[in-house]
Amino acid sequence: MAIRLMDSKSENTNKKYFDIFRIWKQFCSSHDCCALPANSVHVALYLNYLLDRHLSFSAISSVVYAIKWVHEVNGLSDPTTSSFVQNMLESSKRTARKPDMRISDEIMKCVLKNISNPYIYDYTTDFYLLPPVSDLCRMTVPDLELLYQRYLSTVQTVCKTQRRFGKITDGEWDVCVEPKYLPKYKCLVYSFGIANDFPFADDIARFYNCEVHSFDPSMGKKGYVRIKDQSYFHDTGLSDITRLNPDGNMKRMQTFLDIRTELNHLKRMPNVVKMDIEAWEWNVLPEMFAAGQFPKQLIIEFHLWSQKYTTQRDMWIQRLAVLRNVYDAGYRIFWMNRNHICRYKSHFTKQPTLACHEISLIRNGPNIMMSSSG
Template identity: 35%
Template structure:
């Protein structure tokens, strides 16, 4: 029954809460008090100590919700509803909030490697264009299977089995059109599939780690997805050729694709569906309006 209760939240959420709870447990036990059940005043002192260390709102909120989660899992009264705890949580939004810097994005790499048939290079380009055009998060990209891709005339469909915004695993599909430039995701993916001899009926991961030995470049034998670190290193290495790598992050591709689509007037409902956003605020956080669109505000005031 315990395993079933844990399944009320996603695996990633449980891992996050468990880590935050263990940090709370270590803190309070070092002072000789109980972590479970916890006393509200002790939680308040813990949050205050985190704020004194300069912890961000994300760390503070994770601590509060982890303690709440641990008590709920045991059927114990929730000590985080105390006004001291709630006020400290609210205070952390103001005192610990750090400015958010959206990363820039650039996918103008295809011309540089237009003649390359190196598996590693073409895999990286396919990942970049895939993420850019499909507004994909890193974990959505790495968890794609070969059979999740279906080609049609002039476009291909990608099935996203697991997404941050799809807690009940209904799955969603993305359609990506064929383009007319060297940076066409349709052509690049076809090229990658050909070079890697990928079987689209296979349930193997689409983007896997690659090893190089002399002139040989091949997938590793084990069927495992590319890790976050591996994907980050591969993508930043390519993007650094066209701009300073410090201006990029893995979310650059999702944010960059979303911004260009929004500024080119893509239908809002289709735009939101392509990015799998649950709320308007989440969607808007990814879009950097162009100066032309921003100027239209004053231009339409009739002055």
């Protein structure tokens, strides 16, 4: 029966659960408890320990599933069904973020381990390059928060000619209009996240004669042609998964590549991609890059979403890992706008802190960090 239970999960899922279970065994060996079979009170205490270390609901639930799975495979009673464990799981759920950020297996495993050799970041630098995940996992939560704020407030490259498109009061976005990044003919622009606000799309269509496609599944409107042969609205959202036939309150969502395929744009990479998608960017960007999708220019509002999860280590590490992924893909920040309306009170500094960063990036632009160091 154990073999059949193993076969019911993918090889990667089995490996993930057993890796997480090994960390639970290590905890038990140093805290005088039995990992298998486990006592439900000890499991609840372990979850409390993880909550004290600022892990998210996603990480906590993975631990519960791993312990449950290993007990089932070995024909043992499941200790995670007890009220003690379920109450701890519910407690972690109350601080769950929205939307659900995908936490990589690498990060999941490293945040469950103790920090035996802390990584000290050198903040005396002018350019806040991001270390690899292995080092991020060794940083404290206050340091992760500080590095995130410093990184998104640092210009990394130069665009000699840039222009703001959109409404002055709100909805303006800085675009690099150098011909390399935005040609004045046959330019293609995708704008995700509209909220009935089209000035950005209208401006860039009018002044640069671009073909512009605007996307938003939350406006209650069907897709339509706004300007013949030039400007279009689609009632579709950008996601890391494609869901074409939603039910109930679910929206129609597609990946970036699937959107390009549906619009017959596979031979035309958008020159500019603007995203204001309320924290979905953290899931979308890794999926885009994994699928080989690299627009010349990205204009993104990065969201922290809620103060409730700004104390969670895995969430900070995952955000910084995504930003490192953006950097490794060749994108450099040429402009940032501090949205002071969108703030939260830092749990660590007790000061108002930016929760939304409007960032403009170009790919393979001049690297002022390299020229500065030389």
